Amino acid sequence: MSYSSVFKEHLANPRNVGDLANATAVAEETNPVCGDRIRISLLVDNGRILEARYLAYGCPPTLVSGSVLTELIMGMTLSEAESLTRAELIDRVGGLPSRKHHAAALAIETLRAALNQVSQVISEGRQIESR
Amino acid sequence: MANRHIYLDHSATTPVDSRVVAAMTRALTETFGNASSVHGFGQQARAAVDRARREVAALIGARQNEIIFTSGGTEANNLAIKGLSSDEPGHIISSAIEHPSVRGVCDTLEDRGWDVTRLPVYENGIVRIDDLKKAITTRTSLITIMSANNEIGTLQPISEIGKLVAAKRAEGQKIWFHTDAVQAVGRIAINVDDLGCDLLSLSGHKLYAPKGVGALFVRRGVRLRSQSIGGHQERERRAGTENVPGIVALGEAAKLARDEFSERTSHDAKLRDLFEHLVAERIDNLVFNGDQKHRLPHLSNISFRFIEGEGLLINLDLQGVAVSTGSACSSGTLEPSPVIRALGHNDELARGSIRFSFGKDNNEDDVSFAVDVLANSVKKLRELSPLNKPSVLELQPLNSR
Numbered sequence: 001m002s003y004s005s006v007f008k009e010h011l012a013n014p015r016n017v018g019d020l021a022n023a024t025a026v027a028e029e030t031n032p033v034c035g036d037r038i039r040i041s042l043l044v045d046n047g048r049i050l051e052a053r054y055l056a057y058g059c060p061p062t063l064v065s066g067s068v069l070t071e072l073i074m075g076m077t078l079s080e081a082e083s084l085t086r087a088e089l090i091d092r093v094g095g096l097p098s099r100k101h102h103a104a105a106l107a108i109e110t111l112r113a114a115l116n117q118v119s120q121v122i123s124e125g126r127q128i129e130s131r
Numbered sequence: 132m133a134n135r136h137i138y139l140d141h142s143a144t145t146p147v148d149s150r151v152v153a154a155m156t157r158a159l160t161e162t163f164g165n166a167s168s169v170h171g172f173g174q175q176a177r178a179a180v181d182r183a184r185r186e187v188a189a190l191i192g193a194r195q196n197e198i199i200f201t202s203g204g205t206e207a208n209n210l211a212i213k214g215l216s217s218d219e220p221g222h223i224i225s226s227a228i229e230h231p232s233v234r235g236v237c238d239t240l241e242d243r244g245w246d247v248t249r250l251p252v253y254e255n256g257i258v259r260i261d262d263l264k265k266a267i268t269t270r271t272s273l274i275t276i277m278s279a280n281n282e283i284g285t286l287q288p289i290s291e292i293g294k295l296v297a298a299k300r301a302e303g304q305k306i307w308f309h310t311d312a313v314q315a316v317g318r319i320a321i322n323v324d325d326l327g328c329d330l331l332s333l334s335g336h337k338l339y340a341p342k343g344v345g346a347l348f349v350r351r352g353v354r355l356r357s358q359s360i361g362g363h364q365e366r367e368r369r370a371g372t373e374n375v376p377g378i379v380a381l382g383e384a385a386k387l388a389r390d391e392f393s394e395r396t397s398h399d400a401k402l403r404d405l406f407e408h409l410v411a412e413r414i415d416n417l418v419f420n421g422d423q424k425h426r427l428p429h430l431s432n433i434s435f436r437f438i439e440g441e442g443l444l445i446n447l448d449l450q451g452v453a454v455s456t457g458s459a460c461s462s463g464t465l466e467p468s469p470v471i472r473a474l475g476h477n478d479e480l481a482r483g484s485i486r487f488s489f490g491k492d493n494n495e496d497d498v499s500f501a502v503d504v505l506a507n508s509v510k511k512l513r514e515l516s517p518l519n520k521p522s523v524l525e526l527q528p529l530n531s532r
Binding site: 001008012014017018023026027028035037038039040041055056058059060062063106127 | 243437441446449482517518523532
């Protein structure tokens with residue numbers, strides 16, 4: 001299958017690139033087999049994702065998955081973001097060939113690692129200050 | 132998305148030359164007979180095949196009856212190696228950077244009990260004669276080493292290998308030497324007597340002829356076992372009705388490659404050198420792969436640090452520049468280029484390598500357009516890459532450490 005117009009547009013103009021200096025949580029995950037890597041930084045306030053940034057190294061689906069995912073989660077509540085699945089992300093990028101599904105899986109895994117950090121902060125009773 | 136399209140992948144395949152198309156069209160419409168038929172139509176086709184055979188032979192300094200037409204380079208390589216390997220397992224010597232059509236056949240022979248030595252290449256991408264001398268044993272019956280590598284373009288010491296094989300044969304050893312010259316023919320001067328090879332593979336579509344036709348040079352006196360059973364075509368060494376239009380196209384392409392050899396090679400080298408000069412001026416953190424002197428004149432292979440080859444390739448493609456990469460990420464398993472790894476480079480460099488290969492129809496404007504697109508794409512992908520940024524530990528908020 002060929003890539004969708006959404007895919008090509010995000011590849012040409014990736015959104016939300018970079019790190020967040022004032023991040024609530026930063027997670028970076030690597031696919032140990034192929035070496036693809038995604039980093040996601042989140043700024044969370046009152047249970048809602050205010051800002052998201054990403055960096056990625058790897059094949060085009062990995063680069064695009066990070067871009068689409070960060071765009072998708074900004075403004076979501078933590079529970080909404082936690083419920084996102086690989087299949088939903090694949091749908092949002094306009095479909096991926098099955099051999100490239102691992103790219104969306106890596107993006108979701110990285111998001112969940114970042115959300116776990118946020119949960120840890122909350123469960124330890126530390127207030128996430130309003131910024 | 133792109134308005135302009137620049138083809139810089141001539142090592143993958145070349146566009147068919149309009150003069151080749153014209154010759155092939157005549158063969159399709161006028162010389163349509165079966166070359167084995169005895170009537171006039173057949174004899175016309177036979178004459179066209181013979182003319183093409185003379186042209187291919189002339190391109191590589193061979194005799195007409197030493198050329199076998201095949202369906203391409205892969206079949207030529209298969210026929211050469213399988214055709215010389217007896218049922219009784221022996222020893223074969225190859226290199227670590229062969230094309231899959233040679234590497235795969237050697238792997239198959241190994242499964243059947245053959246000993247296979249794969250000579251290493253070093254940082255320059257070239258095998259060493261001393262390694263070959265040490266590898267040859269009394270059981271060695273075949274050496275198969277490519278003339279020029281398909282990914283980095285490095286030229287192997289073929290004539291030195293030819294001399295070594297001749298010396299061994301003079302001592303009484305029954306040993307043959309095959310070279311896969313698919314990337315080399317038409318790009319560098321090839322003369323089978325100067326090289327001292329017994330068999331040589333070539334392919335039409337690397338020479339501005341269409342896909343589906345190639346040839347194997349088999350030196351007179353070499354007994355080759357046919358891999359296809361059927362008719363008596365190609366002097367009993369390749370059964371099957373001749374692909375007359377393809378063969379005619381290859382003959383025309385071979386003639387043009389010989390007539391225009393100097394013009395083409397100097398043109399390609401000039402563009403390649405200009406390209407590399409501009410790239411080095413505008414992009415940092417890169418590695419030019421393989422020996423920079425002993426290499427094909429039209430090819431440049433570069434690893435770009437911090438970015439992955441497929442990501443760069445698709446970015447270039449969307450902006451109208453077609454290139455190729457030796458690595459591919461599929462189903463979560465990445466196969467970094469085995470050729471770049473054989474140079475001793477790490478996975479990051481092996482994953483970030485791109486091959487640019489120029490052709491006779493490219494011009495300086497193409498080069499400058501491609502360099503602009505490349506510089507912008509590399510900049511963008513490096514901004515996106517976590518590999519050249521502070522580690523995640525330095526960025527994690529204090530309350531989560």
